Amino acid sequence: MAQDANHSSQTLLLPCHECDLVSEVPPRHDGQWVHCPRCQHPLMRPADNDQLTPALAFTALLLLTLSLLFPYLGFEKNGIERAMTVTDAAYELAIYHHPALAVIVIATIIVIPALYLLSVCWIHMSLASPGRLPGSLFLARWLPRMQPWMMADVFAIAALVSLVKIIAMAHIQLLSAFWTFSGFALILLITVTRMNTIGLWQRLLGDLQQPPHTQAGKTAQSQGLIGCQWCGQLQPLEQPHRCHHCHSALHDRHPFSLQRVWALLVTAILCCFPAHLFPIMITTSLGKTEPSTIIAGVMLFLRHDDWPIALIIFTASVLVPFGKILALGWLCIAARRQQALDMTSQMKLYRLTEWIGRWSMIDVFVVAIIVALFQMGNILTVTPGVGGLAFSAVVIFTMLAAHQFDPRLIWDRQLQLQQYSKRRSAQRQPPTLEPEKQP
């Protein structure tokens, strides 16, 4: 049943995906996000002018199409001119026997963003049409799952870093696709921030059904309820573990969350060795071959006094992946710790690890761009090294680990500790003496 864009006049009871607290969300139409009062996680963005979102998605798709048709960067060196398209960044990797890396690049900068934008347009067409269009529910289920894997903005920043890296070596030109792709990345970002998944599900399937006697200010679990992280529907725990509103799989807590995080972190740590020991790219110039590891790349920038770029590459490629592994390891320990913790800082750490992970792909994209540009035979040829694939694996495994971590486990632990200390202090209190009865 398609609903009007501003139909949500109902006061909602929504579970927080990060701390499990049920909160009351009053109807608002100012487009401002409503946050969880306990952990400040954004719960939902109330309806505003929703015509803008599909218009933005369509514009982004148009800009992406133009970016694929025209050249992206060009350069001239020793009288030789060359231009690359966005797809060349993946194509040249595939040519040099790195098909997996080529798939990662093309999927994260073109395929997944395009599917996301097409899905947004299709769902909004479905909402505007008298009957629901086929596949709109399936696409609505996949929208939030695609979101973390879209990296067009990271690629756009990587292009700027590449420019600084090669500006001294050749005369660089920013061609038409550079501007259209940057516009696409920006509008994609705005479209994503405007998406209101819970509101979208309400418009597709009607208002959420609130279970009777649900109370705000208590966790869903303590009321025998389970909250759907995608559509916000609360339902009794004993029901089959599929949301009866959007049909997504439901978990009271992510099954084996901590075990999965540890397994992914160990895999990421193992991938760190080839990522930093093997070259990320190999430069061949006039018969001389020079492999370059991530750290060697940072040192090269430092030698040329390009310390801002050295800092960006060092932060993205060394500090962030290692920091993320340490932070996730700490959060897993915190979920089992017998000590009261400052939950605000724990949640800030969790959100930072979740947000920052994809930015580590900068160095991989820089390599993809440089390899696509520098194919000048004997004069100068840059080829990708095995370190790039290993480094992408580090980024992907740490991102998967962050998604597998269930922050509600830390809140559960803190609640258990509070209840335990309350029981202990109640036991320590001396029994009160009853007043003597007067004869």
Ligand SMILES: [Zn+2]
């Ligand atoms: Zn919360």
Ligand SMILES: [Zn+2]
């Ligand atoms: Zn649901």
